[in-house]
Amino acid sequence: MKVLGIESSCDETGVALVETRPAAAPALLAHALHSQVEMHQAYGGVVPELASRDHIRRVLPLAQQVLAQAGCQLSDVDVVAYTRGPGLAGALLVGAGVACALGAALAKPVLGVHHLEGHLLSPFLSADPPEFPFIALLVSGGHTQLMRVDGVGRYEMLGETIDDAAGEAFDKSAKLLGLGYPGGPALSRLAQQGDPTAFKLPRPLLRSGDLDFSFAGLKTAVLTQAKKLGEDLDERKADLAASTEAAIVEVLVKKSLAALERQGLHRIVVAGGVGANRLLREQLNAECAKRGVRVHYPELDLCTDNGAMIAMAAAMRMQAGVERAAPRYSFDVKPR
Numbered sequence: 001m002k003v004l005g006i007e008s009s010c011d012e013t014g015v016a017l018v019e020t021r022p023a024a025a026p027a028l029l030a031h032a033l034h035s036q037v038e039m040h041q042a043y044g045g046v047v048p049e050l051a052s053r054d055h056i057r058r059v060l061p062l063a064q065q066v067l068a069q070a071g072c073q074l075s076d077v078d079v080v081a082y083t084r085g086p087g088l089a090g091a092l093l094v095g096a097g098v099a100c101a102l103g104a105a106l107a108k109p110v111l112g113v114h115h116l117e118g119h120l121l122s123p124f125l126s127a128d129p130p131e132f133p134f135i136a137l138l139v140s141g142g143h144t145q146l147m148r149v150d151g152v153g154r155y156e157m158l159g160e161t162i163d164d165a166a167g168e169a170f171d172k173s174a175k176l177l178g179l180g181y182p183g184g185p186a187l188s189r190l191a192q193q194g195d196p197t198a199f200k201l202p203r204p205l206l207r208s209g210d211l212d213f214s215f216a217g218l219k220t221a222v223l224t225q226a227k228k229l230g231e232d233l234d235e236r237k238a239d240l241a242a243s244t245e246a247a248i249v250e251v252l253v254k255k256s257l258a259a260l261e262r263q264g265l266h267r268i269v270v271a272g273g274v275g276a277n278r279l280l281r282e283q284l285n286a287e288c289a290k291r292g293v294r295v296h297y298p299e300l301d302l303c304t305d306n307g308a309m310i311a312m313a314a315a316m317r318m319q320a321g322v323e324r325a326a327p328r329y330s331f332d333v334k335p336r
């Protein structure tokens with residue numbers, strides 16, 4: 001069974017084709033991605049209306065590209081999957097509309113997928129996929145969650161952010177430091193030249209005794225520190241970036257270790273854009289190695305939003321019998 005996946009929840013248009021296999025995880029046949037980052041950069045953040053319009057321009061050419069790469073025809077597609085939410089309403093509607101229109105035209109069933117389930121299952125696209133059960137650390141621009149995963153569709157939320165997401169903390173701090181948008185990767189690059197112990201920044205909820213996160217206070221602390229530095233900020237920017245990154249990463253690593261310990265598990269999957277962070281990977285790998293815990297990441301190019309994870313999640317849900325794709329002549333999205 002071939003599943004075409006369409007992702008359009010925010011500022012990347014992603015399309016991919018996966019094929020299910022008996023007694024194995026589905027295989028990725030082809031995927032293509034168009035990032036709108038450059039287009040939004042001028043505005044310092046994602047402009048929803050521009051995002052929707054660009055998805056409209058990109059999605060069908062990307063689908064054609066993917067089918068050509070895989071040596072397939074549109075008529076070879078058995079199921080069309082799309083991101084149903086969460087995300088920007090207008091952006092989601094583009095993917096949903098196109099997916100349901102393709103399904104109707106081809107008389108093939110359609111399946112809406114939760115964006116975070118896509119991230120969560122994205123490590124199954126790697127050469128060394130994880131085994132259930134595992135802890136999942138989902139760290140993106142909009143979410144920070146720790147979950148226990150016992151199988152496809154069997155997810156237990158252990159903790160999540162009560163305010164900003166980890167990616168938001170990176171992006172907002174980067175903006176304060178004048179590093180542009182999206183700031184996460186830029187802040188991380190600058191941090192490599194700085195001293196992570198230079199500034200004492202808060203580690204919110206580190207000792208809260210639960211697995212929840214809070215990053216809003218950190219952003220305020222970075223702002224206070226930047227104001228205090230005044231004209232000296234330019235000189236100390238790398239130090240402040242390094243201290244910020246260290247604070248975010250320490251909380252993510254300590255809470256992840258606590259989740260593993262509480263659940264008695266020895267496997268963790270890290271997914272979402274922040275999962276590409278170098279320091280997070282270094283520290284989590286080191287701490288997990290000490291404890292005999294296996295860490296799984298998606299391939300680096302599949303950490304951020306993409307169509308492959310959506311096609312994969314749909315294929316795995318169908319394969320596990322959790323959900324069946326159905327013919328659809330109307331569609332809906334769930335922005336929240």
Ligand code: KG4
Nearest residue numbers: 140141142167184272273274276277304305
């Ligand atoms: O999963 P994703 O692509 O989109 C959402 O669903 O949100 O995550 C995007 C987030 C942004 O906040 C971005 O700054 C952050 O991931 N990010 C990083 C890095 N690469 C992406 N944050 C820190 N270090 C990175 N290397």
Ligand code: ZN
Nearest residue numbers: 119140304305
């Ligand atoms: Zn995402």
